[in-house]
Amino acid sequence: MRHLMSPLDLSVEELDKLLTLANDIEKNPKKYAHACDGKKLATLFYEPSTRTRLSFETAMLNLGGSVIGFSSADSSSAAKGESVSDTIRVISCFADICAMRHPKEGAPLVASLKSSIPVINAGDGGHQHPTQTLADLLTIRSLKGRLSNLKIGLCGDLKFGRTVHSLINALIRYPNVEFVLISPKELRVPEYIREDVLVANNIPFTEVERLEDAIPDLDILYMTRVQKERFFNEEDYIRMKDFYILDKEKMALAKDDMLVLHPLPRVNEISVEVDDDPRAVYFKQVQYGVYVRMALILTLLGIEVQ
Amino acid sequence: MRHLMSPLDLSVEELDKLLTLANDIEKNPKKYAHACDGKKLATLFYEPSTRTRLSFETAMLNLGGSVIGFSSADSSSAAKGESVSDTIRVISCFADICAMRHPKEGAPLVASLKSSIPVINAGDGGHQHPTQTLADLLTIRSLKGRLSNLKIGLCGDLKFGRTVHSLINALIRYPNVEFVLISPKELRVPEYIREDVLVANNIPFTEVERLEDAIPDLDILYMTRVQKERFFNEEDYIRMKDFYILDKEKMALAKDDMLVLHPLPRVNEISVEVDDDPRAVYFKQVQYGVYVRMALILTLLGIEVQ
Amino acid sequence: MRHLMSPLDLSVEELDKLLTLANDIEKNPKKYAHACDGKKLATLFYEPSTRTRLSFETAMLNLGGSVIGFSSADSSSAAKGESVSDTIRVISCFADICAMRHPKEGAPLVASLKSSIPVINAGDGGHQHPTQTLADLLTIRSLKGRLSNLKIGLCGDLKFGRTVHSLINALIRYPNVEFVLISPKELRVPEYIREDVLVANNIPFTEVERLEDAIPDLDILYMTRVQKERFFNEEDYIRMKDFYILDKEKMALAKDDMLVLHPLPRVNEISVEVDDDPRAVYFKQVQYGVYVRMALILTLLGIEVQ
The missing domain is CATH 3.40.50.1370 (Aspartate/ornithine carbamoyltransferase)
Structure with a gap:
C-alpha cells in the first residue's frame, strides 16, 4: 500500500517513471480511457479548493472511474466529532483511492496510517501540496x-x-x-x-x-x-x-x-x-496537473496499461 | 465554437432543428445513451439552483457522459479572488462543455470569450435563462x-x-x-x-x-x-x-x-x-427541460447520432 | 411502486430475501457491476450526512449506475419555498430512484405519496433510519x-x-x-x-x-x-x-x-x-451497509440479476 504525502515520497527514478507515464497519457488518452473502470476515487475536501478537487475528479473520470466525496467540512462527519482515522476507515469501504485536503498539517498522514486504500495528500494547511x-x-x-x-x-x-x-x-x-x-x-x-x-x-x-x-x-x-x-x-x-x-x-x-x-x-x-x-x-x-494526477492514480493503484 | 447566452443566439431554423432533435431523444432515448461517452460537463453554479443544475447533470448522464462542478460560490475559487475568465480557462482543461449560473448579469458571456469549450448560460442574475x-x-x-x-x-x-x-x-x-x-x-x-x-x-x-x-x-x-x-x-x-x-x-x-x-x-x-x-x-x-438540454449539449458539441 | 420508509415495510420473508441478495453481492460483486447501467440515483440530503450519502452513492456506482443530488438544504430549492411533494415530482423526471434524508419526521413519506420513482428514507429526524x-x-x-x-x-x-x-x-x-x-x-x-x-x-x-x-x-x-x-x-x-x-x-x-x-x-x-x-x-x-443498499436498490427497481 503506497500513499503520497510529499513529493519526496517518490525517488527520482519513480518520479521519472511517473512523469513519463503522464506524457504517455497526454499523447494517448484513449489508451487509458478505461484503465480505472469500476474504480472509485473519494475526494475528501475538509477545506474548499475547486481547482484541485476538479482536477482530481477529471483525472479519475478520464480513466473511466467514478467519484464520490465532499467539498467542504460542513457536509462531512467531522462536524459530528468523527476523527480522520475513523473517516478514512469508513471511506476505505466505499472507494479504491482517496484524495484528502485538510486545514490541519499532517491530517492526511494520520489518515494514511489507518487506511486500507491509497491516500493522496491534496494539501494540508501550509505544509504540503504534492x-x-x-x-x-x-x-x-x-x-x-x-x-x-x-x-x-x-x-x-x-x-x-x-x-x-x-x-x-x-x-x-x-x-x-x-x-x-x-x-x-x-x-x-x-x-x-x-x-x-x-x-x-x-x-x-x-x-x-x-x-x-x-x-x-x-x-x-x-x-x-x-x-x-x-x-x-x-x-x-x-x-x-x-x-x-x-x-x-x-x-x-x-x-x-x-x-x-x-x-x-x-x-x-x-x-x-x-x-x-x-x-x-x-x-x-493546469492541463499537466490532470495528466500527472492520472498517472499518480494509476501508479498508486498498481494499474499498468499495455 | 458555439455558446448559448440567449435563446436568440439560435435562429428560428436552428431552434426548429434543436427541438426536433429533443423530440427524437424523447422517443428514442437508447439511441442517444452513449452519444457523449467519455465527455464531461462542468456545472459551475455560483448561485444555488438545484433544479437547473440537476437537469443539466441528468441530461449529460443520459447521454453517457459524466459531470464535475460545484453548486455554490463558497466552494469555488471565486472566494479566493479568481476571475470568471481565469476559472473558465482552468475548466477548459477539465471538461468538454460547461453550464454556468452566476448572480452577475453577463458573467457567462465574459467566460465564453476566454473559453475553449462551449459555455451555456444557465441563468445570469435577472438577465437570461435560455x-x-x-x-x-x-x-x-x-x-x-x-x-x-x-x-x-x-x-x-x-x-x-x-x-x-x-x-x-x-x-x-x-x-x-x-x-x-x-x-x-x-x-x-x-x-x-x-x-x-x-x-x-x-x-x-x-x-x-x-x-x-x-x-x-x-x-x-x-x-x-x-x-x-x-x-x-x-x-x-x-x-x-x-x-x-x-x-x-x-x-x-x-x-x-x-x-x-x-x-x-x-x-x-x-x-x-x-x-x-x-x-x-x-x-x-421539467421532463422536456431534460430532453432539450440533451439536444443542446449534442448540438454545441457537434455530435450527430445516426 | 415500492418505497422504503421503515424496516418493517419489509416482511420477514422479504427481508430474508434482501439479506440473501446482499450476501450474494458480497461474494460476487462483478456479477452485479452493470445491473444498473443507465440508471440514476438521486441523493436528496436536506441535512448533511456524509457517511450515509456516500454509502448510497457507492452502492449505486457499484451497480454501474450514476448519481445526482445535493448534500445540504442550502443548495436545494427548499430555500425558495418548494414543497417536498413538488421536489420529488421534479426529481422523478431526472432519476430512477431516490434516497432522501430530511430533518422533519415524515418528509420522505410525504414525498413517496407523489413520487413516480421509489423513495428510500435515508433518515427523517429522530424517527427512522431504515x-x-x-x-x-x-x-x-x-x-x-x-x-x-x-x-x-x-x-x-x-x-x-x-x-x-x-x-x-x-x-x-x-x-x-x-x-x-x-x-x-x-x-x-x-x-x-x-x-x-x-x-x-x-x-x-x-x-x-x-x-x-x-x-x-x-x-x-x-x-x-x-x-x-x-x-x-x-x-x-x-x-x-x-x-x-x-x-x-x-x-x-x-x-x-x-x-x-x-x-x-x-x-x-x-x-x-x-x-x-x-x-x-x-x-x-459500514461495508455491509453498502451491500444491503445495493440489494435494496435492485429490489426496489425490480431488477433481477441471473
Missing part, C-alpha cells in the same frame, strides 16, 4: 525537456508559499539547478529552507528584491501571489508592490524561452496582457 | 404541435420575471402570436419589453389585472410567482393576491386544451388541486 | 449466521437513539431474542418501546445501569453515544460516564464470539484500543 509540485515538474520537464541545468526564479511570497518550498525540495535532487529568490525582505524563504535545504545541499541561490533585476537570466519564472496584509507597513507595500506584478514590460526583459508558471488562482500578480505570450504556461500547467 | 425558455418552447411545440397561432397569457410578476421576458422574445419570431399580460400594475412588463419588443414588432397584446378575465381565450397560460414584497402597499396586496392564484374554479373557465406552464419552483400561485388536471403540464415541462 | 437497521441486521446475520436466539445488549442513549428503536422493532420478529438495555436512568428506552413493543410482545428484557454487569452474557453489543448534555446533572455524568466507554478491560469480560456494533460516527464511547479486537465489527458494518 500534486501541485508534480504538476509543476511535469510542466517544466515537458516544455523544457529537462529538470536539470535550470535557473529558476521564484517570485512573491516565499515565506508562506508552500508550493515554492515543495518545488525547491523537489528540484534540488537534479544536477545543476540554481535558484533566484525574488521577494520583499519580510517574505523571504524561511530559515529551514535557506539553511537546511539550500545551503546544506550546496545549491547555488541568490536573493533579490526586484523581479526586473532577476528576470533576464531565468529559464523558469515561478510566480506566486503577494498579499498586501503580509507587509509590515504600508510604505513598504507602496514602494514594492509593482516589483511583483509581471507585465509585458518585464516579459520583454526575459529570454525567449523562459517559461512563466503559477500555481493559480492568480489575482493581479500577472497582468492579463501576459496571458497570450507563448511563454505564459500557467494554463497548460 | 435553457428554461428552450424547455418552455419544447413543451408548447410538443403538446400543441406548433409555436405559431397561439394566444399566450403570461401571469404574475412580469416586471422582474426573466423567464417571461425571454419567452416573449422567443415567441415573437413565430407568426400570429398574441400575448395577454396579466399582472398588478406595479409588476407590468417593463418599458423595454412593451415598447421595444411588442410595440416595435407589431405584436398584438393586451394588459389585464385579473386572471379570470383573461383565461377563457388562452391557448397557453404561463404562470409565475407574485411575491408579497413586490407590492407597493399591503392594501393592494390584500385586494389582488387571489387574482393570481390558479385554482379549479379558474381552470373551469379555461379552454379544454389550454396548457398551464410554470418555470417552477411553485409556491402557492397554483393550487395543488390543479396538479391532476391534464392541462397542467408544469411537471412535463 | 437502511442503518438493514445494515445492522445484515452484519449480525452474516457474522452470527442467525437473527434468532440472540442476547443483545443495547448500550448508551436508548431514549433518543433512533437506530436502537428501529433495531428492537426489527429483531422482535425473530424467535428467542432477548434484550439487555444498558443506560443511565435518564436515557432509558421510552415508554412506547418498553411497553408497546417489548412488554406487549412478551419479549424478555432487563434494564441495567452498568455495561460491566451486562457484558459477560451478551451475543451482540450495540453501542451508541452518550452525550454529556443529555444528563440531568454534572454529578450523575461524572459518576457514570465511564460505565459507557467500551475499553479492553470490559472486552475481557465478554464472550469470545460477542460482536460489537456501532452505527458510527463514534466519538469516545469505544476506545480505539478496541478497534483491533476481532469482535469489533463496526467498520465491517
Whole structure:
C-alpha cells in the first residue's frame, strides 16, 4: 500500500517513471480511457479548493472511474466529532483511492496510517501540496525537456508559499539547478529552507528584491501571489508592490524561452496582457496537473496499461 | 465554437432543428445513451439552483457522459479572488462543455470569450435563462404541435420575471402570436419589453389585472410567482393576491386544451388541486427541460447520432 | 411502486430475501457491476450526512449506475419555498430512484405519496433510519449466521437513539431474542418501546445501569453515544460516564464470539484500543451497509440479476 504525502515520497527514478507515464497519457488518452473502470476515487475536501478537487475528479473520470466525496467540512462527519482515522476507515469501504485536503498539517498522514486504500495528500494547511509540485515538474520537464541545468526564479511570497518550498525540495535532487529568490525582505524563504535545504545541499541561490533585476537570466519564472496584509507597513507595500506584478514590460526583459508558471488562482500578480505570450504556461500547467494526477492514480493503484 | 447566452443566439431554423432533435431523444432515448461517452460537463453554479443544475447533470448522464462542478460560490475559487475568465480557462482543461449560473448579469458571456469549450448560460442574475425558455418552447411545440397561432397569457410578476421576458422574445419570431399580460400594475412588463419588443414588432397584446378575465381565450397560460414584497402597499396586496392564484374554479373557465406552464419552483400561485388536471403540464415541462438540454449539449458539441 | 420508509415495510420473508441478495453481492460483486447501467440515483440530503450519502452513492456506482443530488438544504430549492411533494415530482423526471434524508419526521413519506420513482428514507429526524437497521441486521446475520436466539445488549442513549428503536422493532420478529438495555436512568428506552413493543410482545428484557454487569452474557453489543448534555446533572455524568466507554478491560469480560456494533460516527464511547479486537465489527458494518443498499436498490427497481 503506497500513499503520497510529499513529493519526496517518490525517488527520482519513480518520479521519472511517473512523469513519463503522464506524457504517455497526454499523447494517448484513449489508451487509458478505461484503465480505472469500476474504480472509485473519494475526494475528501475538509477545506474548499475547486481547482484541485476538479482536477482530481477529471483525472479519475478520464480513466473511466467514478467519484464520490465532499467539498467542504460542513457536509462531512467531522462536524459530528468523527476523527480522520475513523473517516478514512469508513471511506476505505466505499472507494479504491482517496484524495484528502485538510486545514490541519499532517491530517492526511494520520489518515494514511489507518487506511486500507491509497491516500493522496491534496494539501494540508501550509505544509504540503504534492500534486501541485508534480504538476509543476511535469510542466517544466515537458516544455523544457529537462529538470536539470535550470535557473529558476521564484517570485512573491516565499515565506508562506508552500508550493515554492515543495518545488525547491523537489528540484534540488537534479544536477545543476540554481535558484533566484525574488521577494520583499519580510517574505523571504524561511530559515529551514535557506539553511537546511539550500545551503546544506550546496545549491547555488541568490536573493533579490526586484523581479526586473532577476528576470533576464531565468529559464523558469515561478510566480506566486503577494498579499498586501503580509507587509509590515504600508510604505513598504507602496514602494514594492509593482516589483511583483509581471507585465509585458518585464516579459520583454526575459529570454525567449523562459517559461512563466503559477500555481493559480492568480489575482493581479500577472497582468492579463501576459496571458497570450507563448511563454505564459500557467494554463497548460493546469492541463499537466490532470495528466500527472492520472498517472499518480494509476501508479498508486498498481494499474499498468499495455 | 458555439455558446448559448440567449435563446436568440439560435435562429428560428436552428431552434426548429434543436427541438426536433429533443423530440427524437424523447422517443428514442437508447439511441442517444452513449452519444457523449467519455465527455464531461462542468456545472459551475455560483448561485444555488438545484433544479437547473440537476437537469443539466441528468441530461449529460443520459447521454453517457459524466459531470464535475460545484453548486455554490463558497466552494469555488471565486472566494479566493479568481476571475470568471481565469476559472473558465482552468475548466477548459477539465471538461468538454460547461453550464454556468452566476448572480452577475453577463458573467457567462465574459467566460465564453476566454473559453475553449462551449459555455451555456444557465441563468445570469435577472438577465437570461435560455435553457428554461428552450424547455418552455419544447413543451408548447410538443403538446400543441406548433409555436405559431397561439394566444399566450403570461401571469404574475412580469416586471422582474426573466423567464417571461425571454419567452416573449422567443415567441415573437413565430407568426400570429398574441400575448395577454396579466399582472398588478406595479409588476407590468417593463418599458423595454412593451415598447421595444411588442410595440416595435407589431405584436398584438393586451394588459389585464385579473386572471379570470383573461383565461377563457388562452391557448397557453404561463404562470409565475407574485411575491408579497413586490407590492407597493399591503392594501393592494390584500385586494389582488387571489387574482393570481390558479385554482379549479379558474381552470373551469379555461379552454379544454389550454396548457398551464410554470418555470417552477411553485409556491402557492397554483393550487395543488390543479396538479391532476391534464392541462397542467408544469411537471412535463421539467421532463422536456431534460430532453432539450440533451439536444443542446449534442448540438454545441457537434455530435450527430445516426 | 415500492418505497422504503421503515424496516418493517419489509416482511420477514422479504427481508430474508434482501439479506440473501446482499450476501450474494458480497461474494460476487462483478456479477452485479452493470445491473444498473443507465440508471440514476438521486441523493436528496436536506441535512448533511456524509457517511450515509456516500454509502448510497457507492452502492449505486457499484451497480454501474450514476448519481445526482445535493448534500445540504442550502443548495436545494427548499430555500425558495418548494414543497417536498413538488421536489420529488421534479426529481422523478431526472432519476430512477431516490434516497432522501430530511430533518422533519415524515418528509420522505410525504414525498413517496407523489413520487413516480421509489423513495428510500435515508433518515427523517429522530424517527427512522431504515437502511442503518438493514445494515445492522445484515452484519449480525452474516457474522452470527442467525437473527434468532440472540442476547443483545443495547448500550448508551436508548431514549433518543433512533437506530436502537428501529433495531428492537426489527429483531422482535425473530424467535428467542432477548434484550439487555444498558443506560443511565435518564436515557432509558421510552415508554412506547418498553411497553408497546417489548412488554406487549412478551419479549424478555432487563434494564441495567452498568455495561460491566451486562457484558459477560451478551451475543451482540450495540453501542451508541452518550452525550454529556443529555444528563440531568454534572454529578450523575461524572459518576457514570465511564460505565459507557467500551475499553479492553470490559472486552475481557465478554464472550469470545460477542460482536460489537456501532452505527458510527463514534466519538469516545469505544476506545480505539478496541478497534483491533476481532469482535469489533463496526467498520465491517459500514461495508455491509453498502451491500444491503445495493440489494435494496435492485429490489426496489425490480431488477433481477441471473
